[in-house]
Amino acid sequence: MTTRRTGLREQKKQATREALRAAALRLALERGPDDVRVDDIAEAAGVSPRTYNNYFSSREHAIVAAVTGEREARVAAAVADRPAGVGLADAVIEAIVDQYTAPDESGRDALLLIITRPALREAFLETTAAIEHPLTDAIAERLGDDDPHTARVLAASVAAAVRVAIERWLHTTASSATISGLVVPSGSLPDLLRTTLAPLTPALDAAEQRALRRRPR
Amino acid sequence: MTTRRTGLREQKKQATREALRAAALRLALERGPDDVRVDDIAEAAGVSPRTYNNYFSSREHAIVAAVTGEREARVAAAVADRPAGVGLADAVIEAIVDQYTAPDESGRDALLLIITRPALREAFLETTAAIEHPLTDAIAERLGDDDPHTARVLAASVAAAVRVAIERWLHTTASSATISGLVVPSGSLPDLLRTTLAPLTPALDAAEQRALRRRPR
DNA sequence: GCAGAAAAGTGCGTGCACGCAAGTTTGCAT
């Protein structure tokens, strides 16, 4: 199940990617994200600047990636892992809530960093799009791959809704963080995700019913 | 109803924007889009290169904008114009189909240009995101602005679905265009849009029912 | 009308993304 297409090659690749991620985050935390050049990141990770952007298309992506990790894969796995008994909507929503609540990103200050800088917030929002394809597969699995297009649309919609939720979360926490100093009341994120995703429940349910009717197990 | 915030100022601004759009498209058609520098576009439109990207964030956006026009505004208006009797789902879906079928973009060759070049296809896909905010307003209007958040999520989902539809359309037409030469069988786009948007109908209906129950007219 | 404010356009400098064409490492099969 490990994503190991080929041996040594892929290992080094992941190692480089991880080194870049770590270096980017470390430097950003040390100096503040505006005083980090991609040359610095590349040097710290021991690769050429040119190689750097074989991995990341922007400085911001590298930093954000260090915080978000491989969340998209984890979300898809979490959906697949829910017992077949629970409804599709529940499976999807709870999987997402779980993965976005984890151990609070194993780095509060990193999250704070992201929240404050506009460019990083932007990049952070963009990561929501990454769950679309893994989630498509996970949903298609549950619907029985008869109609992969429906799964795709649903996954895209869920991803869009997650984006909206995080947008709102960033909006509110940015305001309150400005006021209260350094408080990051991330406590409301799960609720925000649930309420934002709620309007999509009927669509998920309907698709599930259709699938059951077509392929009664 | 005209977006006229202030007089002469806004006019000149729109004129410049239009000049840039036109210049970008003309040059792209003349020389092929890869041989157009933004300096050329700026020069052709009579502004400095620096001014150019006060208007467009990339060369591709300028070209695509010339073809898509202000579609997002037209979609929102079309939704608002549907009689109050028709259901929300129908209003939204048909408005979108209409606006994406118009007179086939008043320029077949321009569309063909977009379809062939990867960078332009990318930019074209991104335009779907632009309908989110206007559409949010239009949907909120129909739902009675009690809960603007629901409207937002639905609009974002619809935009995502439209993106998926166009992605598929580009995919299929790119293949068939390669084979058959210059044929652009855009005929299937409306159908594609309808089937792709269909899975969202339950969500739109449910939101509408909730609104009706809360605010029986 | 006129003065001051606001906004649009401009010049310049910097950092970055990305294509291309080597060079180098890894994998695989003989």
Place this chain on the structure above:
DNA sequence: ATGCAAACTTGCGTGCACGCACTTTTCTGC
């Protein structure tokens, strides 16, 4: 073992996005 092919890295060059400070134009209140 060894040679070949594919993948990854690298240097270099080009075009571009964007911040900043400044000029010019348009708007607003007196």
